[in-house]
Amino acid sequence: MVPASLKRELRDIVGKERCLDAPEDLMVYSHDVFAEKKPDLVVLPVTTEEVSRVLKLANREKVPVTPRGSATGLTGMCVPDRSGIVMAMSKKNRILEINPEDRLAVVEPGVITQDLQLAAEAAGVFYPPDPASQSICQIGGNVATNAGGPRCVKYGVTRDYLLGLEAVLPSGEVIKTGGRPIKNVTGYDVTRLLCGSEGTLAVITKIIVKLIAKPEARRTLLVAFRSIDDASTTVSRIMAAGIVPRALELMDQHYIRTCERVYNLGLPTDAAAMLIIEVDGFAETVDRQARIAKEFCETQGAFDIKLAQTEEEADKLWLARKIGSVALYRLSKTMVAEDATVPISKIPAMVRRLNEIEKKYNITIYLLAHAGDGNMHPLITYDPGNKEEAARVENAIKEIFEASIALGGTLTGEHGIGLAKKPFMHLEISPAEMELWKNIKKVFDPNGIMNPGKFV
Numbered sequence: 001m002v003p004a005s006l007k008r009e010l011r012d013i014v015g016k017e018r019c020l021d022a023p024e025d026l027m028v029y030s031h032d033v034f035a036e037k038k039p040d041l042v043v044l045p046v047t048t049e050e051v052s053r054v055l056k057l058a059n060r061e062k063v064p065v066t067p068r069g070s071a072t073g074l075t076g077m078c079v080p081d082r083s084g085i086v087m088a089m090s091k092k093n094r095i096l097e098i099n100p101e102d103r104l105a106v107v108e109p110g111v112i113t114q115d116l117q118l119a120a121e122a123a124g125v126f127y128p129p130d131p132a133s134q135s136i137c138q139i140g141g142n143v144a145t146n147a148g149g150p151r152c153v154k155y156g157v158t159r160d161y162l163l164g165l166e167a168v169l170p171s172g173e174v175i176k177t178g179g180r181p182i183k184n185v186t187g188y189d190v191t192r193l194l195c196g197s198e199g200t201l202a203v204i205t206k207i208i209v210k211l212i213a214k215p216e217a218r219r220t221l222l223v224a225f226r227s228i229d230d231a232s233t234t235v236s237r238i239m240a241a242g243i244v245p246r247a248l249e250l251m252d253q254h255y256i257r258t259c260e261r262v263y264n265l266g267l268p269t270d271a272a273a274m275l276i277i278e279v280d281g282f283a284e285t286v287d288r289q290a291r292i293a294k295e296f297c298e299t300q301g302a303f304d305i306k307l308a309q310t311e312e313e314a315d316k317l318w319l320a321r322k323i324g325s326v327a328l329y330r331l332s333k334t335m336v337a338e339d340a341t342v343p344i345s346k347i348p349a350m351v352r353r354l355n356e357i358e359k360k361y362n363i364t365i366y367l368l369a370h371a372g373d374g375n376m377h378p379l380i381t382y383d384p385g386n387k388e389e390a391a392r393v394e395n396a397i398k399e400i401f402e403a404s405i406a407l408g409g410t411l412t413g414e415h416g417i418g419l420a421k422k423p424f425m426h427l428e429i430s431p432a433e434m435e436l437w438k439n440i441k442k443v444f445d446p447n448g449i450m451n452p453g454k455f456v
């Protein structure tokens with residue numbers, strides 16, 4: 001509960017237009033894609049000082065504060081499990097600097113990721129991390145979840161582009177971590193600790209990201225295989241050969257057929273699997289890289305290979321990958337999108353395990369994967385109102401996580417833990433490591449007000 005006196009104080013800090021408690025507002029700020037719980041109050045700060053003053057008061061009253069980006073999370077990360085205050089960052093959304101000379105950008109957390117990418121490209125530089133939600137998610141949410149995306153196979157994830165942060169501790173104290181230099185080894189790396197902390201340690205209020213040179217050209221191939229084993233073996237062979245595509249995505253037959261049924265894109269529905277392979281770099285090198293990738297596919301039994309000749313054709317080849325999950329949402333009552341991730345060489349084994357799990361639980365697993373980095377996305381559609389079916393899906397998910405861990409993988413390659421994966425943490429994290437995390441949490445947040453009820 002947020003006491004009435006605290007509400008009044010908070011209203012004095014941010015003004016009544018940015019301090020919301022009408023039932024319809026609380027409803028809007030209660031959910032992400034996975035879970036739902038209403039807060040008691042929503043504040044929308046614009047300045048770091050406002051963030052600091054709000055946290056100080058919440059800490060004094062021991063009221064929970066859950067930071068919120070665009071709520072595109074898939075695991076309940078921004079859902080206020082213990083109610084209290086939701087701190088929505090959407091109005092703290094200025095791009096403060098794009099600096100091609102120092103190769104960096106300084107932004108506020110509420111900037112939409114795609115807006116940063118476009119601003120960088122307009123200045124002739126490149127911000128590579130590209131979560132598929134980039135047109136709606138916030139860069140602050142990306143930092144707090146260490147978001148990835150198709151291009152991360154070559155360029156790395158959000159963490160790899162972080163130079164420094166400004167963050168506010170629950171006490172209201174403002175800290176600055178890292179800074180503007182590309183090289184910086186002064187002391188503990190708190191920037192990286194905050195990255196992926198899912199709002200459990202501090203509120204991120206400013207972000208300095210590294211930018212790189214914009215690749216001159218790209219080549220995109222869409223390749224169809226008669227067996228998913230051939231497709232997944234091709235992935236590990238391409239990676240082992242030292243070609244690093246900018247994207248290497250896999251789609252299985254269930255996914256291809258659903259996409260074709262809804263959107264009629266002309267996909268080969270007899271294919272057991274398709275790969276999107278995209279290479280980039282200097283104009284002189286991309287054709288050579290594309291040719292080598294194509295030869296690997298042919299050797300591995302590919303029966304249909306499309307190579308885009310123009311940017312428009314390349315975008316068209318990406319269409320199935322980008323809109324397939326929308327087709328699944330349209331055709332089903334609900335869908336879970338998991339992201340168990342395995343070492344690259346274990347992709348064929350993981351694909352086989354997914355097939356076994358699908359048969360054992362009599363469900364359909366639509367497989368999508370950022371295959372180049374082992375990040376599998378088994379998608380399962382079902383009717384949550386059908387208790388028996390929901391129980392089968394729940395057991396299948398548990399077995400997917402167990403399979404991933406048994407193959408040396410992880411519970412989550414990019415979607416985060418949130419509420420969804422909390423019950424499975426013991427599969428990956430030892431009691432000793434969890435104890436260490438709890439102690440770290442206590443140092444940042446002794447009163448436990450930051451996003452309580454989550455993984456620590």
Ligand SMILES: Cc1cc2nc3c(=O)[nH]c(=O)nc-3n(C[C@H](O)[C@H](O)[C@H](O)COP(=O)(O)OP(=O)(O)OC[C@H]3O[C@@H](n4cnc5c(N)ncnc54)[C@H](O)[C@@H]3O)c2cc1C
Nearest residue numbers: 069070071072073077132138140141144148198199204414
């Ligand atoms: C269609 C779709 C596709 C997706 N594709 C991808 C993908 O390819 N790769 C990927 O990694 N994810 C993907 N996601 C998941 C999601 O978009 C990412 O996790 C994204 O980084 C979340 O950003 P957000 O702004 O929506 O954050 P939210 O969901 O609002 O919050 C996520 C977490 O960040 C914390 N947080 C947010 N802002 C701050 C802040 N300023 N300070 C401290 N903590 C904060 C919240 O407390 C919460 O714990 C996808 C989601 C959808 C719906």
